[in-house]
Amino acid sequence: MLARLDRVTADQPDVRLLHYLFSAAIALGDFSRTTRYSREAGALWRAQGRLGLLARSLSGSWMRIYLGQLDEARTESEEGRRLARETGDTMVELGLIATAALVAVMRGEPATAAALIAELRAADMFPGMPAISVMAQQADGLLALFDGSASRAYAILTAVFDPTDPHYHSSIRWLIAPDLADAAVAAGTVVEARKLLIDLPELARQLPSDMMTMAYAYTNAVLAPDDQADQLFTDGLATLPAGSRLIRARLFLQHGRRLHRQGRDARALLRIARDEFDVLGARPWAEMARVELQAAGEASGRPVPSMNSKLSAQQMQIATLAAQGLSNEAIAERLFISRHAVSAHLSQIRVATGGADRSPS
Secondary structure: OHHHHHHOOOOOOOHHHHHHHHHHHHHHOOHHHHHHHHHHHHHHHHHHOOHHHHHHHHOOHHHHHHHOOHHHHHHHHHHHHHHHHHHOOHHHHHHHHHHHHHHHHHOOOHHHHHHHHHHHHHOOOHHHOHHHHHHHHHHHHHHHHHOOOHHHHHHHHHHHHOOOOOOOOOOHHHHHHHHHHHHHHHHOOHHHHHHHOOOHHHHHHHOOOHHHHHHHHHHHHHOOOHHHHHHHHHHHHHHOOOOOHHHHHHHHHHHHHHHHHOOOOOHHHHHHHHHHHHHHOOHHHHHHHHHHHHHOOOOOOOOOOOHHHOOOHHHHHHHHHHHOOOOHHHHHHHHOOOHHHHHHHHHHHHHHHOOOOOOOO
16 A cells, blocks of 8 residues: 555646545555645645635644654644634544644643643543544653653553553554653563564564554664663664654653663763754653753753744744735635734734734735
């Protein structure tokens, strides 16, 4: 299937073909193809004013998380949720709420994430949507892990791998394998985690999609015995899918931690991890890297707050379009909001950033 996706072409931009390719890629767990097809289909749906189908294309923002594209996932999930709500597509709206919750967790916004997860779990459709259930469980597990409750995090995440548990999903569970590995290392349950993931090597060989390759490369290195860790760390870096910046930085962090525990110099790896987390806006992991660096004897300053930390996702979207020279009217038309709303957002952006005024146009 992965090979056939690359052979499918159209003489002219075919939005329905792109939409189906997007659906196939997301089902296979192929991050790069999903984001490409969803972006291309979304641009065409946007041009046609097909808001419900645009919302469905924006649901591909889920896969951006695993490429470390947290800012893009935040923006797309917020717009997609608004459009899905306006068009009455509750299923797509819940999926985008789950994406927004995961982004909030990874950006270090636990209160926002907890509120979104509560909204998800309260929805009437939630029990019948196992994929969304996995995402909610993943967000809860990461919240527990970042809060220092490693054993609780491990218990939450293992539920996704239990066929008798309502959070189980036969394929999407592999997306959270890296989180499970991190929780296992922190909770001292590495042996149990290896048993839980025993089928992963063969499954990754059968389906070498980004999802399975990432899961295997990362867990194989992080859960490795100490005498194999250096080699499997190197192998993991070479095997991770292209563009997987967040998981790559996490691998540097985990191996740096291991080196520090062994009394070896881990500062170079930890610096790489910290700097990459800062760029990606993955604040909880950046803080972990800073703590490890401090324990290794190296002070680490705080990052300069980015524009994304000051603005909402929609404000960032409007600011970007305004910087490209689009008029207020053009921005409103592109985002399917009123011109008044654009003007109000631009005023708030100027207050938040101290930017210069621009005359309405």
